[in-house]
Amino acid sequence: MSESHRVRRADGPVIADVVVPPSKSIANRALICAALADGESEITGVAPGDDTSAMLDCLDRLGIPVAVSKRDGNLVGAVVGSAGNLPAGPITLPTRLAGTTSRFITALAAIGPGPYLVDGDPPLRSRPMGPLHNSLIALGATLEPGDRPGHLPVTVSGPLRGADAVVMPGNVSSQYVSALMLVAPYIRRGLRLGLSTSLVSRPYVEITRAVMTAFGADDIELSDRRVHVGEGGYFGAAYRVEPDASSASYPLAAAAMAGGAVCVRGLGANALQGDARFVDVLVEMGCTATVSADDTVIMRRRDTPLRGIEIDMSDISDLVPTMAVIATQAVTPTRITGVGFIRKKESDRLGDLADELAKTGADITVEADGLLITPTDLLHAATLDTHHDHRLGMAFGILGLVVDGIEVNDPGVVSKSWPAFWDALEAIPARGQ
Structure with missing residues (x-):
């Protein structure tokens, strides 16, 4: 070009x-669920584009390769899930310019022992990540910032041990909420998240719930100021991205x-x-x-x-x-x-x-x-x-x-x-x- x-x-x-x-927002959510699941998944409609490519690269580096093939005009991804068991680091996870990928991958990394270095290209480093980073720390992860707290690069080590309650603002980015929800089935006692302000972009959080449910996580409650996800994990599934x-x-x-x-x-x-x-x-x-x-x-x-x-x-x-x-x-x-x-x-x-x-x-x-x-x-x-x-x-x-x-x-x-x-x-x- x-x-x-x-x-x-x-x-x-x-x-x-x-x-x-296909929707990159839905595809990236499905890829996280499939990567954590116990069993094999098939995702029809793996979205083209840089955001999904960055997600696939990060999952591959975490020992969860996605075999992508073309079928009837669609990109289809075959995933053998990790059952929540990620390899020890050090592993570098480059999220390029993908904001959604960087937030989801940071939360995913907190499931494993680490250390995992999550980093992006310079424009992504300027985007705020503080509420997500602080919530992962409250849930038991260790996060060590590189240049600036609350931004990339950040080194993440888990596991997440859970907490009675975590609070974050709801009016900054729904991606923080979705990132925590996606890994919540692998947090001991699940996730109890309070929002200090009303949730923006709630439809994206509803998408997160729908995708999680398709992979077997059905203990999910959402309200304007509260999110609850029960512990329990995912199982492999066939999923079509709209x-x-x-x-x-x-x-x-x-x-x-x-x-x-x-x-x-x-x-x-x-x-x-x-x-x-x-x-x-x-x-x-x-x-x-x-x-x-x-x-x-x-x-x-x-x-x-x-x-x-x-x-x-x-x-x-x-x-x-x-x-x-x-x-x-x-x-x-x-x-x-x-x-x-x-x-x-x-x-x-x-x-x-x-x-x-x-x-x-x-x-x-x-x-x-x-x-x-x-x-x-x-x-x-x-x-x-x-x-x-x-x-x-x-x-x-x-x-x-x-x-x-x-x-x-x-x-x-x-x-x-x-x-x-x-x-x-x-x-x-x-x-x-």
């Missing part, structure tokens, strides 16, 4: 069937912005992911949706304007960049709230996003916990930086369908979750209609 990618503007309404990658609802937001946004109809195959009414409810958001903005058991279709007539809305996106925060670019095409303002915590994602997903969209002439204001997007008459060509963030890169690509002359720097950043994104964007048949 070149240093920049120029997006071709759509000449008319989009009409497309799109297959998006398409990624976050990735689906981009082609669905294309239909909303350019008009036309886009179908995302395989993402249906029973989807686990909270991000699948983005369909309802698009309907509120003026689109028409058809959701069957197997597929999701978004349609908009070009003579039906997009309406701006006010929306709390705390539970679907990964979709803020998608929402922001859609909002630039609405006829009334959009206010996004409840997402101040995303300023510490792969990028500052409020400040960096606003700065880049402003280069196109967009009227976008960063507020205390979100964004205000006021439509303007004419956006113009610009070269946009991705700030090491795949979600910014893909959102800017969709903007390029309706704004001529959008060029995206570092387009290869999309390899984190959807390596074939630019090819999929080019395949949308919207030229010369």
